[in-house]
Amino acid sequence: MTATDALPLPLPSKLFVPLPPGGAELVLAPGSHVTPGQPLMTSTAGAAHVPLAPVRGIVGHVVQVQLLGGPAGASAAVEIEVEAGPHAPEPRTAENIALPTDLPTLIDRLRSCGVRANRTCSPDLLAQLHDAVRRPIDTVLCSLMDAAGGAALSAVVLRTMGKELLAGIEALGRATGANRLWLVADSNIINRAAALVRKSGNSSRIKVVELENDYPQADPTLMLYALLGRRLRPGRLPPEVNAVVLDGAAAGALGRAVTRGEPMLEVPVEVRDSGQSRSTVYTAAIGLPLRFLLEAAGLRTNDLTLRAGAALRDMRVSCDAVIDGGGELSIDAGPPSPPINPDPCIRCGWCVEACPVRIHPAGLLEAAQDDDPEMAQRYGLHACIECGICSYVCPSRLPLLPAIRELRKRISLHD
C-alpha cells in the first residue's frame, strides 16, 4: 500500500471545523455550499487563522466540540456532499504566487491558508511570527522529533512533503532574517533528512542537526537548551530567545502555503495503539471526529483510554474530539487505566533525579496539598514542562502531574 492509497472508510456525514476564539461569526449562512479551501469567516482576531472548509459541503450551525489536545471550542459543522468526492482546491500556479519576503506578508499568507500550529512540540506558529516582528530572530528550528519520542510521524511527513518542508523552512528564514536554519532529527531519520537537504541543491542554507529523541527531548524548552543553550520558560514563545520553533507538519503546511498557495485542509495524524504496540500514520481532514479515525485504525473506541500527544502527558480526550489541525497530531489509544491507589511517598527522590528540567515534583505535590504558591515557585513550578516523567517513575504512584496541573490552574485563577 502506498501513501496515496485510499481505504474505503465510512466517513462521517459532518466535519467540525474549529473556529478561532474571539466570537467572530460565520461569513456564510447555514445551508450555504462551500468548496474546499473556501473561508468560513472573513476576518479573525489578532494572530488567529482563517478557518477554511476542508471539503465540498454545506455549512451547518456552530457547535461546541472538544479539540484534540485542547479545550472545547466553537466549530462550524460542514455537511459533506456525498457526490463530491475528494476535491482539493486548485493550487495557484507559480506565476501568480509571490514568495513572501517579510514577516507581515508571510503571516497574511499563512492566515489566509489556514496554516497554524499550537501543540506541545510546535508552539503557536502565528503568535511566534507576530512576536518575531518585534524581536530579532537568528535561528529557525524545525523539529522532526515526535512528541512521544521516536519519529514515526515525522518520517511520514519527511517522505510525503519533504520538499515543501524545506521550502517552508527557507521561507521562514527569509522572512525572519534568521541565519541559522536547522532541521533537527533523531538517528532514525537523520540520513533521510540529510539526503533530502542534499537533493534540494547546494544553495540550501538548511543544516541537519542530530539530536537523540529521548522523551521528552522534543519539547521546545529542552530542545532549545540542548541545541542553543538558551533557556525558554515553558509556555513562553521561542522568539523570546531569538528563535522560531516548529515541527515538520507545520513546516510542510507552511511550505505548501508559500510555494503553491495551498491551504491546510488536512494533517498527518499518528494513531498509536498501545495494546498492540503499533503505530500508524493517517492523513486526516481537519474537523474529522476522532472516532472515525480510530475506527479506521481498527480500534474499538468504547474500550480505550485516549490521550492526545505523548501518553505520559496524560492529556485525555474523548473519541468525540475533533482533529484541529493546529493541535496535537498524535493519539495514544491504550487500554482503560485502572484506578490507582497511591502509596505514601517514600522519599526515594526518583522524581527529582528523572526530571528533565530539574525541578522538585514531590515538593510541588506538597505545595498543591498545602495550597502554597510560594512553595510551588520555590520548587520550580514555573519550569515544569508537564512531561509526566515524574509520575511515571514514582514507585508510590503519586499523582504528581495532576497535582502540578491543579496547582497551575489554581495559581492562574488566583492571578
Next chain:
Amino acid sequence: MTDVAVQPSQTDAIAAPDAAATPLPLHGEVGVRRFFTIHGMAAVFPLTAGVILFGWRTLIAVALVVAGTALGLAVWKRIGLRGRRLGGASGIWMALLLAMTLPPHLASFTYPNSPTGAALWPILPAAGLALALLIWMFAGVGSGRIHPVPVIYLLMVVFFQPLLTPHFVLHPKRLVTGDVTQAIPPQLPAPGELAPVRKEAWTSLYELPLRDALYGEPASQRLVTFTTGRQTPARAALSLEELIRDTMPPLEDMIVGGAPAPLGLASAIAVIMGGLFLLRRGLLDFRVPVLICVAAAVTLVLLPIPVAVTDKVHWRTLALHAGVGWPVAVTFVSYELMAGPLLFVAFFLASSPGVRPLTRRGRAVYAMLIGAGAAALQLYLDVSHGAYLALLIAGLFTPFLDRVFKTRPLV
C-alpha cells in the same frame, strides 16, 4: 461517501521500525513493593556469604528477626493513621537489614564464654518487634529522617553489648552445615597481653577441624583499643606497625570472609556485590558509597591516632607523620574500613529513601559527613558502632541539606 478524509499514508509494517518509541505505560514497573523487593534481592549476596560462613544459624537468626518484625507490623498496622502508612515490603527489608547487623551466635541458647547463662535467641524476635514499633513511630519509610535499623542496633548495644561481639566463624571444612557456636575458646591471656591471633588466612586452613567453628577476637576490638589509647603494651612499646603486623587477623579474612563478624558483614566482597546489584538496578546513587569511603579514608589519615604506645601514648596524624610510612597507613585505613560496618552502611543503609537528601549535591555532603563522622567515631569511640552513629547524625542534617542544596530548575 468518499474517502477524502482519511487516507492511510503508511502501512503498519512500514511504521513499525519508526514506532521504536512504543507508548509507555503511565507508570513504571517499579512500585513500592518491587522497590523493596529489589533491595531484598541485593541482600541475598551478604546473606549468602553469612550462610556459608556461619551456617544454618544464620537462617534461624534472619527468620527470627523477620518473624518478630512481621508480627509487630501486623499489630501496629491496625493502630492509627501511622499504622495505615506501614508497608509490609519495606518492613521486611528493614528486618533483613537489622538481622544482617547481628552476630549469628544469637540464634542459640548459649555459646562458649557467654557472659550470661540466659537463653539468647529471644533477643532476635524482640529486636524485630522493637523495629516494627520504631517504624510505626516514624510513620513508615520516607517520613522520618532517622533510620530505624541503626537505632535498634544501638539500643541493643546499650542493653546487650557483650552479647553482640562476634567471635565465631565456621571452619572451611564445615561451611554451611556446621554449628557456628561449636568452637574451642582460647585460654584467657595474661593481663596486658593480647590473645593469640590466627595469622594464616582462613581460606588456607586445610587441616580437619576438631570442632565446626573457629573462635577469634574481632579485628574491631583490637583497633579500637589501640586507637583510643587504651592499649597497654605487653613489652616496652607497641607501635602501629607492630599492631598491624603481629596482632591483627589477616586482612584477607575481612575482604573475602573468614573473620568473626555480624552475619551480613562477614565478607566485604559480598557487601560490595550487593551494592553493585543495587547500583545496576538504579536504586543506589554511586556517589554515596564512594564518597563515604573516600571521606572516611581521608579522615582516618588526617585525625591524630596513637602511632606508638610506650609509657605514654604518642598521638600523630598519619598523613604528616613520616615515621609511619604510607604502606602502614594504607593497611591501617583498610583495616578500619573493613573491620566495622562502614561498607554495609555505605551500600545498604545510607542510600535508604527518606534518610538521604534528595539532591545530588546534598547527597554528596551527606555522604562526606557520614564518612568523616564514621572515621572519627571508629577511631575514638568504637569500630563496631561508629558508622551507625555517624549515619544517624548525618540523617539529622538531611532536612537542612535539602533546604540548602535545592534543585536548580533548568529555566
